[in-house]
Amino acid sequence: MKRVFKGSNVIQPVLIIAMFLFTIFQCKGQQLKPAASGYAPVNGIKVYYEVYGEGKPIVLLHGAFYTIELNWAQLIPELSKTRKVIALEMQGHGHTPYSDRKLDIATLASDVEGVMDFLKIDSADVAGYSMGGSIAYQFAVKSPKRVKKLVIISSTYKTNGWLPVVNGGFKGFKPEFFDNTPLKTAYDAVAPDKTKWRKFIEQMIVFAGVPFDVGDANIAKIASPVLLISGDNDGLDKVELAKTYQLLGGGVAADLAPMPKSHLAIVPAQSHVGLMQQTKTILDLLNGFLQ
Incomplete structure (x- = not known):
């Protein structure tokens, strides 16, 4: 395992915590079977989806890898x-096949809309974690009528929303660093073609190295209520996070002005990956906001 932890002081703890998470999921993981699952043909690829439960729809967008x-x-x-x-599951992730199609936030957001079209869902609440949160921001900007409420978990709409150490985390990184990790184990368990692992990782490293910015002006125009959830030490630049909340109408003196429709929650003593372990905290925040 020593060679896995060469390279990035950001990715090292991510992989360590991922191993812990994987152990939890193997022991206590999701036992619920989807009511429906399959592939939606969108934008030249097939995107895998799972559907659970009944009621008002909520779309979940996962993090990178x-x-x-x-x-x-x-x-x-x-x-x-x-x-x-x-x-x-986004392009190349999990059940969704690897594709040579260039990865970018706008294309992935378009894929989300395509899956909703395929499932005949006019609008829904949307929750995204990490990479999924960036995609959710883009989706809310490009397809505002499709989003009722937006939940962003430990994510940003621009590269500079992360601390510099995070943005430099993939420099010099090589695909083999991800071998023999829980991420590969999870991939091998469901990927339709396990031989694409290295190509997928190479594509993701390139994707992670390309700066992106959905735009301050675009974020300010989001009409949907937005819940921002962040760990206090999750790698997000908290100055930029506060600016984001202001763009969304927050950061006011609510005793002197109306309470904003968007909310900000910073969970103490949490890292980027560790935040997703806080099931009860996140669930309580989601339920309070979405209801």
Whole structure:
């Protein structure tokens, strides 16, 4: 395992915590079977989806390198008690086949809309973690009528929303660093073609190295209520996070002005990956905001 932890002081703890998470999911993971699952043909690829429960729809968008189970295993059984939960796996992730199609936030957001079209869902609440949160921001900007409420978990709409050490985390990184990790184990468990692992990782490293910015002006125009959830030490630049909340109408003196429709929650003593372990905290925040 020593060679796995060469390279990045950001990725090292991510992989360590991922191993812990994987152990939890193997022991206590999602036992619930989807009511429906399959592939939606969108934008020249096939995107895998799972549907759970009944009620108002909520779309879940996972983080980079994750599968539905790795990201949402603890939350789906609870959310699906009262909601129709639609979970996607993005290009090359999990069940969704690898594609040579260039990865970018705009294309992935378009894929989300394509899956909703395929499932005949006019609008839904949307929750995204990490990479999924960036995609959710883009989706809310490009397809505002499709989003009722937006939940962003430990994510940003621009590269500079992360601390510099995070943005430099993939410099010099090589695909083999991800071998023999829980991420590869999860991939091998469900990928339609396991031989694409290295190509997928190479593509993701390139994707992570390209700066992106959905735009301050675009974020300010988001009409949907937005819940921002962040760990206090999750790698997000908290100055930029506060600016984001202001763009969304927050950061006011609510005793002297109306309470903003968007909310900000910073969970103490939490890292980027560790935040997703806080099932009860996240569920309580989601339920309070979405209801």
